[in-house]
Amino acid sequence: MSVYSKVYFVFLFITLVSYVIAFKTKEQYVKMVILLMILWALTTTVAIYLIRFAGFKNNLFVFHISTPLEYTILALLYRDVIFNYTIRRLISLSIPIFLALSVVFALFVQAPDTNNTEVIIIESAVMIFLSLFFLREVLLMQQVTSLHRFPMFWISVGILFYFTGNLVIEGMLNYLIRRSMDLAKRSYRLGYVFKYLLFVLFIIGAYCSNIRGSLLLRKR
8 A cells, every 4th residue: 555545544534533522512514524435445455455465456436426425415414515406406406427437337337347537537626616516605604604614615616626626637647547657656646746736725614613522512
């Protein structure tokens, strides 16, 4: 396992524990982040196991399965926190559409033994839109007095940065693979920077969530 993967697992574990502790707040976004961390942990563990111990030469089919599940979790997260009724309805409709799209792309566009770039690009574009829409909604409605203490602010900013990086890297990855495998590997490793940033911002969100939970308990 590379040092990048080891650092990734450390951040993932810290993030998961942080949100398990924040679970007492009973907020829906906390549950969704926990599910996301579990999904990422299982996906990465299975992908590494298949290559290192099971003798598989290709583990990309694992990500064809995990990407639609990842989208579902994040879509449900935003459906719960966005106020706009039309956007919430569109999010609900987008989940089965994205699942069907993932299957169609795997069968006819990018086979399970290739990187599912096209689906990831679509997911990234939607998540960038949802994160920006949510942040705009929060600012316009002015229902949050201290933005830096609002957990979903940090979570949404983390999602925004992560999927912006994903959009750029995945958009170039297949092209780079055809041109230079070494350059493609460097580009892929750059993606860890956005993953680490996501975890840091998620952890800040968990910290804010724990503070809010403690304040609510005191008021009661």
